[in-house]
Amino acid sequence: TYEKPGVAERIKRERQLKNKAFASRQSNHIKNKLAHPRDLHKVTSPFYVTRVTYQYEIKDGKKIKHPPKRYVHKGLDLRGWEGHPVYSMAPGKVVLARTLFFEGGFVLIDHGNGIKSGYMHLSKIDAKEGEMVEAGELIARAGATGMVTAAHLHLSIWVNGYPVDPLSLLSLPVRY
Secondary structure, three states: OOOOOOHHHHHHHHHHHHHHHHOOOOOOOOOOOOOOOOOOOEEEEOOOOEEEEOOEEEEOOEEEEOOOEEEEOOOEEEEOOOOOEEEOOOOEEEEEEEEEOOOEEEEEEEEEOOEEEEEEEEOEEOOOOOOEEOOOOEEEEOEOOOOOOOOEEEEEEEEOOEEEOHHHOOOOOOEO
């Protein structure tokens, strides 16, 4: 899919957009506990597990299997059916809210002090770039957009650019 005309250029443009959004620096907006991003907290893929992907191609009528690729999952997947609500974890400024190639529907919020939260694979984005949101405010709807196999919410937290397990910042209940 990356070889299709225009896809590589799109990915490059989106990388530049994300770099600009991640470079934003807000003052501290977090005053209280963080809010849960979903009303259901079933973990479908935990933070920092190793994932393996396989790619195939058909050449001269034969299926060719490429070597597996391994990568670390730098987020938390929470069950979320198409259209289920997604809430901001903390107050902050929406620095990116649009559909991207890999992430699908994507909202990035800068909470200040180097803390950012990202919400991916969204079917609908309610938050607008540049607006301030509160903890627990509806920002989007879960979906299956971008590079996914099923509808869910992929939640990522970064502190000074480093990925952090979202569960380390939330008070439970969360189920595996």
